[in-house]
Amino acid sequence: MASIAVVGTAAQSVIVVGGGPMGLASAWALAKRGASVTVVERFEVVNALSSHGGFTRVIRQAYHEGSDYVPLIQESETEWLALGRRAKQTLLVQTGLLEFGAPEHPELIDAISVCERMQLDYEVTDAATTRRRWPFTMPDDWISCFTPSGGYLRVRQCMEAFRSEAERCGVSVLEGVAVQRVAQTGKRVGVVLDDGRQLWADRIVVTAGPWLPSLLPPRLRQGLVRLRRVLAWSKPQGGRDEALRRLPVWAAFLPHGFFYGFPLSDEGVTGVKLACHTNFLAEEAGVLSQPVDPDRVDRDAGAKELASLAEILAAHLPAAVGPWAHHTVCMYTSTPSWDFLIDRLPDDPRVVIAGGFSGHGFKFAPAVGRLVAELVLGEGGPRADFSFARHLRDAGG
Ligand SMILES: Cc1cc2nc3c(=O)[nH]c(=O)nc-3n(C[C@H](O)[C@H](O)[C@H](O)COP(=O)(O)OP(=O)(O)OC[C@H]3O[C@@H](n4cnc5c(N)ncnc54)[C@H](O)[C@@H]3O)c2cc1C
The missing domain is CATH 3.50.50.60 (FAD/NAD(P)-binding domain)
Structure with missing residues (x-):
């Protein structure tokens, strides 16, 4: 290195x-x-x-991208908390982070092994235990990794x-x-x-x-490469607002990509914020991997993009399903x-x-x-x- x-x-x-x-x-x-x-x-x-753009950002230490990042996240977390104390403002909302997927999913395995290697506070549970705690749905043989240090930053x-x-x-x-x-x-x-x-x-x-x-x-x-990403906020209709406000920040390691969401909150928009980090199916179809120019990028979410996010909610957090309260487009600048x-x-x-x-x-x-x-x-x-x-x-x- x-x-x-x-x-x-x-x-x-x-x-x-x-x-x-x-x-x-x-x-x-x-x-x-x-x-x-x-x-x-x-x-x-x-x-x-x-x-x-988009009001909030996830902070997580179970960094499947590599344990080398963890000391920098810990340094930053200490600084965010100190900055918040001085500003008399909550900058970091520590909701905990729940990541779930099939036990053989390579990135979920990496996230858990980073927790182990870096001696983070974490808990791996089976699907039934996760479902008892929160309104997530997932196949019976999936597992979850919960890290209490995770949460979100108020941009x-x-x-x-x-x-x-x-x-x-x-x-x-x-x-x-x-x-x-x-x-x-x-x-x-x-x-x-x-x-x-x-x-x-x-x-x-x-x-x-x-x-x-x-x-x-x-x-x-x-x-x-500049890549376009859609952020969307659902307005839940299922009458479970209290449970949705108590959710941790969550991420689903699905066979076709990495999707994540937030608890129901009033951070900029009242709703459950949801986004896609990677979606291999869309990348294969040339959609998510299409380079964009920040001065010309289409800043409207497309119907297909919103439909793919709605599918994730329906499959894994049905209590949050509802009309979109808001959506926006933001850009990654990615290195190889x-x-x-x-x-x-x-x-x-x-x-x-x-x-x-x-x-x-x-x-x-x-x-x-x-x-x-x-x-x-x-x-x-x-x-x-x-x-x-x-x-x-x-x-x-
Ligand atoms: C959809 C999405 C979701 C994300 N989720 C997360 C997350 O959950 N957790 C996380 O840690 N990170 C997340 N990120 C990444 C994170 O938001 C970015 O890494 C971060 O914003 C980068 O900060 P930056 O200052 O480099 O760039 P920016 O935030 O883009 O700021 C750059 C600034 O430079 C200004 N500027 C540009 N050109 C000029 C110029 N020529 N002259 C003067 N000013 C100029 C721009 O106006 C802008 O204000 C996400 C990003 C996106 C797009």
Whole structure:
């Protein structure tokens, strides 16, 4: 596993392109370390057009993607809770996380083995036990893994907490203006804004979510694919609202993909939020794997997409079935391995990029902010060893 090399001297001024969760977390981490930081955000800091739309994000430690992620999630969880205490706001709602599927499902096996290896608090139960506790339905021979640490993050509250801590450390946030391109001279790096202004600094951080590729040199764009995903909120009609409000966050490892949902809540929309992370059938049909352009993506959920989510509810949480209260479209920016991309630009180490969060980055924002700040400021010190930079090097860096 490659580690991120740390070289260079402390930077004085930093421009962060993109005021999403990663940009704000990076700005805050940099300012805490003494940098003078300006964030440039094309829309408003919290917006529905980039990758953090949809009001809530799952946080889970039973990370079937790999146990290497777990220390970063734990670091982030500690930070989310501390941020929430200071902001006097609940940022992380610890509902617990229930994952279920056939006992031979490889990703469910991976989730359970990560719990074991990382000594997480977890419980594996049979279908009958799960059904007694919650209104989920599943075949008799399926199993569930419950981790009490799981839950969801409240996107707006999280980002406002980052912003106010960052501003308290002196960070300036410019909203409603887009960076057209990153400009490099021998001495300084800067950004050209779409209103014609130029801003210059010692270092640039690019955390532009689905727009990251357009700010990268062409040869580094290739592995980053923007994928469209639908989020939908059902308005349950079955009269079981109380039981649905007590649900954990849940995920179904189905033979054809990974689907997940939330308890009934009033987070942005009153309803049971549901989404699809992967759906191999749709990918085979060329639907979910179709690259999109964030400026042209179809932001309406299609009838087929909603029907496939309705099927999941009917099969596994019938008490939540009802008309859609709301639906929206959001974009992943995925790397070939679905690992993150946090690195310096090979041709200009004054520019650090953090992107390719592949549909699972939000929960990591506090740790990503720290990693970015350390990369920018060239700080040493102990940190987890990660291979997240691999993709950029593979792309020719
Ligand atoms: C449907 C969906 C579900 C998800 N579920 C989860 C989940 O349950 N758990 C989890 O941990 N993660 C989840 N994620 C992933 C998570 O939301 C993203 O990893 C995270 O939002 C990435 O943050 P970011 O700051 O890199 O990008 P964004 O959130 O996209 O923010 C980037 C910001 O940069 C701005 N910007 C872009 N270009 C420019 C420019 N040229 N100039 C100025 N500003 C610019 C944008 O306007 C935007 O505000 C999900 C993502 C999606 C799409």
